[in-house]
Amino acid sequence: MLAHEMMNVLSPDVSIAESVAGILAQPNDVFDRAELAASLELMARRAGHLMKFVERYRAMLDMLEAIPTPVRMTEVAADLVRIVQARAPLPVFQIHVDPLDLVARIDRELMEQALINLLKNAVEAVAAIPDPRVELSIRSRDGATLIEVADNGPGLPVDPDTLFLPFYTTKPDGSGIGLAVARQIAHAHGGVLAARSGALGARFTLSLPNGGVSAEDTTPNAGYGRVPLEPAHKRLKIRTRPPSLEAWRPSRLKGAAGRRLAWIGTCP
Ligand SMILES: Nc1ncnc2c1ncn2[C@@H]1O[C@H](COP(=O)(O)OP(=O)(O)OP(=O)(O)O)[C@@H](O)[C@H]1O
Ligand SMILES: [Mg+2]
CATH class of the missing domain: 3.30.565.10 (Histidine kinase-like ATPase, C-terminal domain)
Known part of the structure; x- marks a missing residue:
């Protein structure tokens, strides 16, 4: 499940990062700054979500040992x-x-x-x-x-x-x-x-x-x-x-x- 959620977040983020890199690598400086900023914000938001997910998942597993x-x-x-x-x-x-x-x-x-x-x-x-x-x-x-x-x-x-x-x-x-x-x-x-x-x-x-x-x-x-x-x-x-x-x-x-x-x- 953790792997599934990580893939859900990481694969689109890789695509977004690749396209941003592609745009920035173009020789002419004609690109839409707002569009690039929005793409980077989206990546950050999704990565943040993944971090929270992993934290919650770890907290859940940490609770496993019961001492009755x-x-x-x-x-x-x-x-x-x-x-x-x-x-x-x-x-x-x-x-x-x-x-x-x-x-x-x-x-x-x-x-x-x-x-x-x-x-x-x-x-x-x-x-x-x-x-x-x-x-x-x-x-x-x-x-x-x-x-x-x-x-x-x-x-x-x-x-x-x-x-x-x-x-x-x-x-x-x-x-x-x-x-x-x-x-x-x-x-x-x-x-x-x-x-x-x-x-x-x-x-x-x-x-x-x-x-x-x-x-x-x-x-x-x-x-x-x-x-x-x-x-x-x-x-x-x-x-x-x-x-x-x-x-x-x-x-x-x-x-x-x-x-x-x-x-x-x-x-x-
Ligand atoms: N007593 C209940 N009556 C009806 N539906 C319930 C009841 N308890 C749980 N559910 C359903 O099960 C879902 C999952 O419950 P769960 O407690 O795991 O998460 P949650 O309440 O949505 O969020 P949280 O993690 O904040 O508790 C709920 O969103 C709700 O749809
Ligand atoms: Mg609940």
Whole structure:
């Protein structure tokens, strides 16, 4: 792919350079300066594009090595709420962590980056929807960890295989790299990232195999968490059951998010 993109840029640039050189080599000085300047500018612009492409490609490959450690997934979810909220207010944002004390072996930084990419896409997909909803669910199933990001936007524009190609984008300012990076990160964890259009909108599922769950994930009677955000984007409601209350201490969310978050937890 890198070779393909380089050839796309370099071969026309070689032709342009040759014709500019040909014009300048003519014995008489009759040439259109503006035309030559435009040709050279075009070459520079295209070379600049190639440099950016190579940089982004290298950044993508650099991220490949995951160093997993046991991480409480509620903490990841809380981080994501903060990060995504800071970027864009979400009318309705739901998080489910099941069991609430789920601990998975992940490279936290990389995994958060992958999930930010998915959440950012979901937020962008619902931007023009009257009743926008985005959901993040992190579940433990038969020893695997399933992380899903779903939205009620328009659904996938193309087949999933095309969607994950680096630099595929339908957005005017998109770079088309978010999903490719997210998939690389899933692979670096020995997992997979799949996409499908659901009944409503798009659904991305990142599955981490057995290694995704650490030995610490043995707490019986674990709870179920739910964090719907009110339309005002200001209040965070949490409903949970013991022993999971601890994981969602409101003071922690309040302090770090720097927003007015309210604790409405219940302990049946
Ligand atoms: N939740 C979604 N709903 C609908 N289409 C989506 C969704 N997520 C991704 N897509 C489609 O997949 C394309 C590629 O997504 P990707 O995140 O790789 O790049 P991008 O969002 O266009 O740009 P960026 O690199 O800045 O994230 C998007 O342009 C969009 O067409
Ligand atoms: Mg994106």
